[in-house]
Amino acid sequence: MFEKNGNNRFGITTIAVVAFAFFVVGLFTSAGFTGTAQVKAEAPAAQSVSSAGRQGPESPFSSLAAKLTPSVVNITVSKVEKTGFGGGDIPWPFGEFFNQPNIPGNQILRGKGSGVLISSDGYILTNNHVVEGAKEVQVTLNDKAEYQAKVIGRDALTDLAILKIKAGDNLPYATIGDSGQANVGDWVLAIGNPFGLGTTVTSGIVSAKGRVIGAGPYDDFIQTDAAINPGNSGGPLFNMKGEVIGINTAIMESGHGLGFAIPINTAKPLIPQLESKGEVTRGYLGASIQTITPELSKALGLKGTEGALVAGVVPGGAAEKAGIKAGDVIVAFDGKKVQSGQALPAMVAATPVGRDVSVTIIRDGREKSVSAVIAKLDARENSREETAEPAQGKLGLAIRDLDPQTARKLGLKDDHGVLVVGVQPGSPAQLAAIQDHDVILEVNRQSVESAKDFKDKVAQAGDSLLLLVKNDQGQRYTIVSR
Numbered sequence: 001m002f003e004k005n006g007n008n009r010f011g012i013t014t015i016a017v018v019a020f021a022f023f024v025v026g027l028f029t030s031a032g033f034t035g036t037a038q039v040k041a042e043a044p045a046a047q048s049v050s051s052a053g054r055q056g057p058e059s060p061f062s063s064l065a066a067k068l069t070p071s072v073v074n075i076t077v078s079k080v081e082k083t084g085f086g087g088g089d090i091p092w093p094f095g096e097f098f099n100q101p102n103i104p105g106n107q108i109l110r111g112k113g114s115g116v117l118i119s120s121d122g123y124i125l126t127n128n129h130v131v132e133g134a135k136e137v138q139v140t141l142n143d144k145a146e147y148q149a150k151v152i153g154r155d156a157l158t159d160l161a162i163l164k165i166k167a168g169d170n171l172p173y174a175t176i177g178d179s180g181q182a183n184v185g186d187w188v189l190a191i192g193n194p195f196g197l198g199t200t201v202t203s204g205i206v207s208a209k210g211r212v213i214g215a216g217p218y219d220d221f222i223q224t225d226a227a228i229n230p231g232n233s234g235g236p237l238f239n240m241k242g243e244v245i246g247i248n249t250a251i252m253e254s255g256h257g258l259g260f261a262i263p264i265n266t267a268k269p270l271i272p273q274l275e276s277k278g279e280v281t282r283g284y285l286g287a288s289i290q291t292i293t294p295e296l297s298k299a300l301g302l303k304g305t306e307g308a309l310v311a312g313v314v315p316g317g318a319a320e321k322a323g324i325k326a327g328d329v330i331v332a333f334d335g336k337k338v339q340s341g342q343a344l345p346a347m348v349a350a351t352p353v354g355r356d357v358s359v360t361i362i363r364d365g366r367e368k369s370v371s372a373v374i375a376k377l378d379a380r381e382n383s384r385e386e387t388a389e390p391a392q393g394k395l396g397l398a399i400r401d402l403d404p405q406t407a408r409k410l411g412l413k414d415d416h417g418v419l420v421v422g423v424q425p426g427s428p429a430q431l432a433a434i435q436d437h438d439v440i441l442e443v444n445r446q447s448v449e450s451a452k453d454f455k456d457k458v459a460q461a462g463d464s465l466l467l468l469v470k471n472d473q474g475q476r477y478t479i480v481s482r
Contacts, residue, residue: 114248131161
């Protein structure tokens with residue numbers, strides 16, 4: 001039956017291999033069937049068609065996307081830009097992008113963005129940076145109908161804007177949710193107009209909350225790994241209930257899966273003001289605030305890092321009138337606990353102007369309450385004093401006496417303090433983020449009267465110095481380690 005001289009062994013081996021192969025295939029077939037069933041039971045299955053032509057289970061995202069996309073709009077913005085020969089690079093702020101022909105003179109630049117209908121009569125919520133400086137704004141609905149839009153209100157500090165189109169009073173609009181109820185790990189959908197391609201749906205989860213990315217004084221972003229690209233700006237971030245919990249605003253170009261959305265709870269109290277007045281009126285305490293780090297907590301003799309550290313107060317402002325001083329820690333505002341320095345500005349901004357609020361502070365280890373009448377936040381302009389040539393000091397710091405003119409420009413009552421006129425690269429001062437034109441007001445909670453006084457106090461101090469520093473951005477405490 002089998003050939004001899006070794007071929008017989010080859011034939012037997014072949015039969016064994018074939019038999020083993022059928023056995024393995026049988027195992028894989030059985031395992032594959034069982035595994036598929038488990039996957040379908042544990043995760044959402046994409047819409048599919050079986051080999052027999054029957055439609056498989058529908059993804060929970062598909063029905064939700066079909067329901068939500070009609071409320072999302074695509075925005076095309078025209079702007080006029082003055083350019084010279086060769087043009088120049090135009091940045092892509094938070095997802096907005098422009099086509100830039102290389103032509104001298106005035107150019108019409110067209111950008112793309114997204115928005116979401118928030119009422120049946122045509123009010124649209126989007127980003128301020130999408131429509132800022134726009135000459136014309138065109139909105140395209142999901143059914144391809146196009147309308148000219150009017151910019152009703154803008155707020156640069158939160159990067160929000162309201163548009164209005166005249167398209168009747170029966171438009172599909174989104175339901176506003178509660179971003180405070182969103183949890184890390186929750187599924188979300190981002191819908192927008194990436195790269196001007198048209199309405200696009202992406203999915204992901206809430207990756208983090210309360211992100212600070214340096215976009216403004218009210219940073220409190222939702223981070224998501226749902227794909228967000230240039231053109232998605234102004235589009236909604238939906239939860240699985242179909243509610244808007246954020247407005248997609250920023251991307252991190254150097255990273256993947258790093259998109260950021262403004263929490264809808266930030267937008268909700270501002271929308272009525274933007275619709276009725278075109279701008280936002282904010283409360284103002286008149287204090288420079290910073291977050292308490294473990295190092296600052298130790299240097300100030302605090303028990304923890306909760307609360308907002310007052311780095312300085314504006315002369316004649318609400319905080320000064322209430323008796324609040326630099327070095328105080330605000331732990332409660334208007335009956336609400338203050339978790340951090342990042343949280344307090346938003347709490348103050350949301351307070352009606354003229355309201356008398358209770359502020360709880362810790363000073364020298366003791367808690368006390370003061371009353372502050374909230375003022376209105378206005379734009380302020382500051383200037384900087386020119387500096388002399390730098391010299392080297394023990395901290396890598398060159399200083400000189402502060403003159404009355406510089407003190408007035410910085411809003412100081414008098415000319416106490418010293419002006420920084422040079423910082424050595426790599427020095428302890430530079431590592432503490434001290435810069436030219438900064439004014440050092442205190443060393444270890446003691447007022448500095450002159451350059452000589454500063455040097456004397458530094459000489460008497462230990463290896464760690466707690467400095468109160470002021471510049472045109474405000475006041476802050478910083479630690480310099482020698």
